[in-house]
Amino acid sequence: MTAPATKRLVMKFGGTSMGDLERIRRAARIVAAEVKAGHAVAVVVSAMAGKTNELVAWTDGAGPAAAGLPLSDDEYDVVVASGEQVTSGLLAITLRNMGFNARSWMGWQVPIKTDEDHARARIVDVPGDVLGAALDAGEIAIIPGFQGVSPTNRITTLGRGGSDTSAVAVAAALGCACDIYTDVDGVYTTDPRIVAKARRLEKVSYEEMLEMASLGAKVLQTRSVELAMGMQVPVRVLSSFIEADENGNLPAKAGTLICDEEEIVEKRIVSGVTMSRDEARITLLGLGDRVDAPADVFTRLAEASVNVDMIVQSQARTEGAVNLTFTTGRRDATRAADLMRAAQAEIGFEEIRIDEDVAKVSVVGVGMRSHAGVAQTMFKALADKGIKFQAISTSEIKISVLIDAAYAELAVRALHSAYGLEAV
Amino acid sequence: MTAPATKRLVMKFGGTSMGDLERIRRAARIVAAEVKAGHAVAVVVSAMAGKTNELVAWTDGAGPAAAGLPLSDDEYDVVVASGEQVTSGLLAITLRNMGFNARSWMGWQVPIKTDEDHARARIVDVPGDVLGAALDAGEIAIIPGFQGVSPTNRITTLGRGGSDTSAVAVAAALGCACDIYTDVDGVYTTDPRIVAKARRLEKVSYEEMLEMASLGAKVLQTRSVELAMGMQVPVRVLSSFIEADENGNLPAKAGTLICDEEEIVEKRIVSGVTMSRDEARITLLGLGDRVDAPADVFTRLAEASVNVDMIVQSQARTEGAVNLTFTTGRRDATRAADLMRAAQAEIGFEEIRIDEDVAKVSVVGVGMRSHAGVAQTMFKALADKGIKFQAISTSEIKISVLIDAAYAELAVRALHSAYGLEAV
Numbered sequence: 001m002t003a004p005a006t007k008r009l010v011m012k013f014g015g016t017s018m019g020d021l022e023r024i025r026r027a028a029r030i031v032a033a034e035v036k037a038g039h040a041v042a043v044v045v046s047a048m049a050g051k052t053n054e055l056v057a058w059t060d061g062a063g064p065a066a067a068g069l070p071l072s073d074d075e076y077d078v079v080v081a082s083g084e085q086v087t088s089g090l091l092a093i094t095l096r097n098m099g100f101n102a103r104s105w106m107g108w109q110v111p112i113k114t115d116e117d118h119a120r121a122r123i124v125d126v127p128g129d130v131l132g133a134a135l136d137a138g139e140i141a142i143i144p145g146f147q148g149v150s151p152t153n154r155i156t157t158l159g160r161g162g163s164d165t166s167a168v169a170v171a172a173a174l175g176c177a178c179d180i181y182t183d184v185d186g187v188y189t190t191d192p193r194i195v196a197k198a199r200r201l202e203k204v205s206y207e208e209m210l211e212m213a214s215l216g217a218k219v220l221q222t223r224s225v226e227l228a229m230g231m232q233v234p235v236r237v238l239s240s241f242i243e244a245d246e247n248g249n250l251p252a253k254a255g256t257l258i259c260d261e262e263e264i265v266e267k268r269i270v271s272g273v274t275m276s277r278d279e280a281r282i283t284l285l286g287l288g289d290r291v292d293a294p295a296d297v298f299t300r301l302a303e304a305s306v307n308v309d310m311i312v313q314s315q316a317r318t319e320g321a322v323n324l325t326f327t328t329g330r331r332d333a334t335r336a337a338d339l340m341r342a343a344q345a346e347i348g349f350e351e352i353r354i355d356e357d358v359a360k361v362s363v364v365g366v367g368m369r370s371h372a373g374v375a376q377t378m379f380k381a382l383a384d385k386g387i388k389f390q391a392i393s394t395s396e397i398k399i400s401v402l403i404d405a406a407y408a409e410l411a412v413r414a415l416h417s418a419y420g421l422e423a424v
Numbered sequence: 425m426t427a428p429a430t431k432r433l434v435m436k437f438g439g440t441s442m443g444d445l446e447r448i449r450r451a452a453r454i455v456a457a458e459v460k461a462g463h464a465v466a467v468v469v470s471a472m473a474g475k476t477n478e479l480v481a482w483t484d485g486a487g488p489a490a491a492g493l494p495l496s497d498d499e500y501d502v503v504v505a506s507g508e509q510v511t512s513g514l515l516a517i518t519l520r521n522m523g524f525n526a527r528s529w530m531g532w533q534v535p536i537k538t539d540e541d542h543a544r545a546r547i548v549d550v551p552g553d554v555l556g557a558a559l560d561a562g563e564i565a566i567i568p569g570f571q572g573v574s575p576t577n578r579i580t581t582l583g584r585g586g587s588d589t590s591a592v593a594v595a596a597a598l599g600c601a602c603d604i605y606t607d608v609d610g611v612y613t614t615d616p617r618i619v620a621k622a623r624r625l626e627k628v629s630y631e632e633m634l635e636m637a638s639l640g641a642k643v644l645q646t647r648s649v650e651l652a653m654g655m656q657v658p659v660r661v662l663s664s665f666i667e668a669d670e671n672g673n674l675p676a677k678a679g680t681l682i683c684d685e686e687e688i689v690e691k692r693i694v695s696g697v698t699m700s701r702d703e704a705r706i707t708l709l710g711l712g713d714r715v716d717a718p719a720d721v722f723t724r725l726a727e728a729s730v731n732v733d734m735i736v737q738s739q740a741r742t743e744g745a746v747n748l749t750f751t752t753g754r755r756d757a758t759r760a761a762d763l764m765r766a767a768q769a770e771i772g773f774e775e776i777r778i779d780e781d782v783a784k785v786s787v788v789g790v791g792m793r794s795h796a797g798v799a800q801t802m803f804k805a806l807a808d809k810g811i812k813f814q815a816i817s818t819s820e821i822k823i824s825v826l827i828d829a830a831y832a833e834l835a836v837r838a839l840h841s842a843y844g845l846e847a848v
Contacts, residue, residue, distance in 0.1 A: 021482065021486055024486065025486075055510065058510070058514055059513070059514065061445045062445055062449075062514045062518045062521065063521065072516065072517040074527070075513040075514075075517045075527070075528055076513070076517070077513075078509060078510075078512065078513035078516070078528050079509070079510050079513035079514060079517075081509075082507075082509045082510050083506075085502060085503070085506045085509070086482070086502075086503050088502065089483070089500070089501075089503035090483065090499075090503060091486075092496065092499040092502070093483055093486040093487055093496040093500070093503075094486045096496050097487065097496075104499055104502050106502070106579070108532065109578070155530070
């Protein structure tokens with residue numbers, strides 16, 4: 001018998017899978033099974049579940065209470081990055097205990113090169129040569145997710161959920177696929193807690209996943225999907241609640257493969273329905289009908305880094321005035337409203353209203369590109385349930401509507417059914 | 425008024441002083457007072473009290489259970505070094521919050537260069553140029569104690585208590601003194617829990633401190649004192665339970681200064697009495713009277729890295745045979761005995777006995793060099809209390825006796841009194 005040719009693979013385990021020593025052992029058994037199956041493996045790990053929150057709370061407690069002092073994001077990174085350092089060392093010890101050759105590689109050792117934007121750094125480059133050579137020499141490389149090193153040799157972190165991005169970046173550097181082990185077993189047509197008959201998707205395209213991630217499906221961090229699409233890294237979302245059999249073999253891979261649209265033979269018109277309550281609607285009533293008034297509003301918001309999603313302009317009661325409605329993330333709503341009030345005279349509007357009792361419901365699917373009637377189906381399904389929508393936004397592969405938050409689940413169920421997404 | 429010229433200073437805070445955010449704030453106020461007093465400060469910190477034990481327990485839980493597998497000391501270091509990383513970041517944030525310019529420097533950033541002997545690494549070199557320039561530019565440098573970086577760029581730790589050694593090494597690199605803040609307010613003539621009238625020493629010589637540290641006084645780690653002596657770093661042991669006054673000034677420095685013998689004007693014959701229960705006595709009965717038999721025994725022990733302290737040889741009952749008694753640390757006793765038993769035929773002895781019910785009591789003082797009668801005072805004081813001794817060892821500045829453990833406290837009190845060490 002000849003040994004199977006080794007093929008590189010990145011495996012990523014989230015905080016739940018690293019929650020305690022018993023879970024770390026289970027993750028180690030999954031890694032072992034992939035090595036046994038002939039893979040040269042790099043593992044990216046999150047901190048123990050809850051640990052990052054504890055570390056963040058400490059930095060908050062020590063943090064700038066006095067106004068006007070700069071945030072210590074660089075030192076926040078030093079503290080918070082320690083959580084993944086711990087689990088990477090523990091997983092390496094566990095794998096060695098099982099007889100494998102394993103070692104940890106800190107972000108500054110790989111190195112995972114990032115920019116200097118501490119606490120929300122972006123990965124700039126991951127050299128794959130040294131790491132790849134270690135893998136090819138039979139070593140399992142364990143890499144703490146979420147962390148990197150800045151051009152000035154300081155520890156950085158990528159922002160919450162950044163471990164997915166770390167895993168994809170390492171896979172890109174190693175020129176291989178990335179398996180993301182998490183506490184769900186894949187990407188679903190919608191949230192199974194809302195629709196019991198939600199169906200797991202076998203494959204979903206990068207673009208669909210990107211829309212779904214940014215629209216509220218919490219399986220993967222948006223940036224990790226962007227990176228995977230840009231670097232053409234095949235990503236599989238898998239459940240970490242699996243066990244190898246007595247021979248150390250894993251069950252056949254279920255989960256969801258996130259890949260290029262071209263690799264999906266059977267294209268659906270709509271792949272999923274998503275819902276987000278993280279929305280706020282702001283309306284400027286009686287905006288003077290200057291041609292540059294909306295531009296003035298959105299320039300001010302953009303300069304303050306407030307992301308605006310949907311925009312609706314309608315005729316106001318006042319002659320020669322309009323009402324301008326837009327939505328932002330709920331977190332940014334107060335800041336956006338304060339900005340508007342501070343510039344009320346300059347912008348020129350009569351009144352401002354904020355409504356946080358809204359939800360955004362969306363349908364996503366690459367099939368929309370070539371199929372008419374997708375929007376009509378949506379509007380009819382909502383109308384049949386008596387659900388009014390307050391705003392619409394569309395892209396090539398999604399349609400979103402803003403509705404009263406009370407109707408959110410009802411809308412999801414109606415749309416999931418209208419597009420025939422139920423499991424058989 | 426002109427600003428006082430800045431003078432570099434290393435300050436070290438132990439695990440109790442870093443135990444929670446409130447204690448970290450107290451340490452920060454002490455640092456702030458030294459900066460206000462005109463010092464350019466580097467701070468070396470331990471992990472939060474209890475944290476290192478938790479991390480070690482995790483590595484034990486993940487660690488090699490199966491026999492024959494190598495220890496993962498390198499990964500142990502990755503896990504355990506995270507504790508000091510956390511406190512250094514938190515102290516930096518706290519100091520910034522108070523308006524100071526502070527940043528953390530990990531062991532690999534300074535770098536604290538060590539050898540590759542993971543979990544018990546020795547510091548090889550600490551370049552002081554970059555760190556010194558940061559201090560001179562007005563930055564408070566926060567350095568995690570206990571950790572360094574190996575020649576292959578991996579995280580190392582110095583072994584338990586290594587943060588004192590880190591602090592002294594940084595002080596040597598910066599060419600300045602080192603203040604060690606701890607939960608006792610200095611070095612005492614003996615353990616105040618045994619002798620209520622024990623007196624704090626204002627000054628103690630490196631050599632005395634070295635003897636006292638290795639004989640069981642737990643104020644400082646032996647290696648840190650060795651390094652301070654070798655690099656001529658003045659070390660002051662101070663209580664961290666102090667507060668700056670309303671003007672941000674610290675009380676006059678009490679504590680104990682550890683310095684060169686020459687700087688101590690009023691030399692005492694005996695500076696301190698120490699006691700250690702971490703002793704075991706091993707006796708080989710009926711050792712064949714070969715001239716090289718003891719050498720054979722001690723060579724075998726040395727090759728197994730068992731440190732032998734006291735040695736006594738006496739006539740055995742058997743004609744042409746001797747009894748050989750030696751002491752080891754209690755931790756090594758079983759291993760030493762196993763070694764002897766395994767080689768019983770080759771070494772040639774009749775019987776082996778182990779006694780762990782012993783204690784070592786010592787008197788230490790540089791004055792012994794020039795004063796006769798020190799030993800007589802000791803023996804008389806012990807004899808007056810009816811305490812027999814089983815072995816003696818001496819150096820130029822200390823005399824140790826091995827006695828029945830039950831008499832240990834009594835012996836300490838008798839000796840403390842006999843040499844007139846009580847506080848007035």
